[in-house]
Amino acid sequence: MEKLNATTARLTAESQIQIGRWTQYAINEQLPFNAMWCVIPPGGSSLRDCHDEVELAVVVDGAADFETPDDAPATGRTEAAQGTAMLLSSNEAHVVHNRSATEPLVLLSVYWLPRTAGTEPRP
Amino acid sequence: MEKLNATTARLTAESQIQIGRWTQYAINEQLPFNAMWCVIPPGGSSLRDCHDEVELAVVVDGAADFETPDDAPATGRTEAAQGTAMLLSSNEAHVVHNRSATEPLVLLSVYWLPRTAGTEPRP
Numbered sequence: 001m002e003k004l005n006a007t008t009a010r011l012t013a014e015s016q017i018q019i020g021r022w023t024q025y026a027i028n029e030q031l032p033f034n035a036m037w038c039v040i041p042p043g044g045s046s047l048r049d050c051h052d053e054v055e056l057a058v059v060v061d062g063a064a065d066f067e068t069p070d071d072a073p074a075t076g077r078t079e080a081a082q083g084t085a086m087l088l089s090s091n092e093a094h095v096v097h098n099r100s101a102t103e104p105l106v107l108l109s110v111y112w113l114p115r116t117a118g119t120e121p122r123p
Numbered sequence: 124m125e126k127l128n129a130t131t132a133r134l135t136a137e138s139q140i141q142i143g144r145w146t147q148y149a150i151n152e153q154l155p156f157n158a159m160w161c162v163i164p165p166g167g168s169s170l171r172d173c174h175d176e177v178e179l180a181v182v183v184d185g186a187a188d189f190e191t192p193d194d195a196p197a198t199g200r201t202e203a204a205q206g207t208a209m210l211l212s213s214n215e216a217h218v219v220h221n222r223s224a225t226e227p228l229v230l231l232s233v234y235w236l237p238r239t240a241g242t243e244p245r246p
Contacts, residue, residue, distance in 0.1 A: 001191050001217070002210040003201060027210050030177055032155045032235050054153055058231060060183055060206040068124050078126060082205075083183040083229055087125040087150050094124070106206050108181060110233075112155050 002027050006037040006061075006106045015047045016040075038107040040064075040098040050093040053111040057096070058085045062105035065097040090114050125150050129160040129184075129229045138170045139163075161230040163187075163221040173216040176234040180219070181208045185228035188220040213237050 002025070009020035020037035022028045028035075034053070040046060040062075048069060057066075065077040066086050070093045077097065080086055088094050098105035125148070132143035143160035145151045151158075157176070163169060163185075171192060180189070188200040189209050193216045200220065203209055211217050221228035 001189060001201065001212070001215060003203065003207060004210065005204070005207040007206075030210070030237065031179075056154075058181060058183060060181060066124060078124065080126065081128070083130075083231075084126060084128040085231065087127065087153070089124070092124060108206075108208065114153065 006039055009037050011037065011039060016044055017046055033110045033112040035108065035110045038096070038109050040096060040105040040107070042098060042103055043101045044098050044105075046096040048093055048095050050091055051111070052090055052113060054090050054114050055088040055094075055109055055111040056085055057088065058108045058110070059083065060106050060108050062103055063099040064105055064107070065099055067095040067097065069093055069095060129162055132160050134160065134162060139167055140169050156233045156235040158231065158233045161219070161232050163219060163228040163230070165221060165226055166224045167221050167228075169217075169219045171216055171218050173214055174234070175213055175236060177213050177237050178211040178217075178232055178234040179208055180211065181231045181233070182206065183229050183231050185226055186222040187228055187230070188222055190218040190220065192216055192218060 006020055010024050011018040011020045018039040022035040059080050059082050063082060064080040066080055067077045129143055133147050134141040134143045141162040145158040182203050182205050186205060187203040189203055190200045
C-alpha cells in the first residue's frame with residue numbers, strides 16, 4: 001500500500017498554482033492514466049487550460065468553481081463542492097477557481113488520451 | 124463537462140456500506156478504469172476485500188483508516204486524512220474504517236487490471 005497526498009508531494013509553481021505530477025512516484029508506471037495534484041491558493045484561479053486528454057478533476061479539499069469559457073452561450077461557472085469529480089472532454093477549455101478566500105483548493109487531476117475510432121475496446 | 128458526486132449518485136447497499144458504481148453514468152465508457160463511490164457510515168467499516176485489480180482509493184470526504192490485515196508482521200492501520208489517495212496492489216487484502224463516529228466517509232475508488240508481463244506498454 002502506498003499513501004499519496006498533496007501535503008507530502010513535491011510541488012512546483014506553474015503559472016499561478018502549485019503542481020505535483022505523479023511522475024515523482026515510483027508507482028506511476030502502474031497507472032493507466034497520468035495524474036497530478038493541483039493546489040490553487042485562496043482566491044486564486046488556474047490559467048485557461050485546453051488539451052487533447054480527457055480529464056477527471058476530483059475536488060479533494062476545498063471548494064471550486066469550474067468555468068468552461070468556450071461554451072456558447074456562456075453557461076457561467078459550475079460549483080464543485082468537496083468530493084465532486086468533474087469530467088472534462090478532450091479539448092474542452094477550462095478554468096478552475098478557488099471559491100475560498102482563506103483556504104487552498106486541492107484537486108487530484110487524472111487525465112488520459114481518448115481512444116480513437118477503430119482501436120480495440122478496453123477489456 | 125459532467126459533474127459527478129456521491130450525493131447525487133444512485134447508491135446501493137452492499138454488505139455494510141453504500142456503493143455507487145460508475146457504470147450508472149453514460150460517460151463510463153470513456154474511462155480507462157472502473158470506478159465507484161463508497162460511502163461508509165459513521166463508525167462503520169468495509170468488509171475485507173481482495174481482488175486482482177489494482178485500486179486507487181481517494182478519500183474525498185471524511186477521514187479513514189486503511190488496514191491491510193494480511194501484512195506480516197501486522198502493520199496495524201494507516202490513517203488517511205481527507206485528500207489522501209491510497210494505492211492498493213493487486214491481491215492486497217484491505218479493510219477501510221471510518222474514523223468518525225458522526226460523519227460518513229466517502230471514497231472514490233478507481234480500479235483496473237494490472238498489465239501482465241509481455242503485453243504492450245501503455246502509450
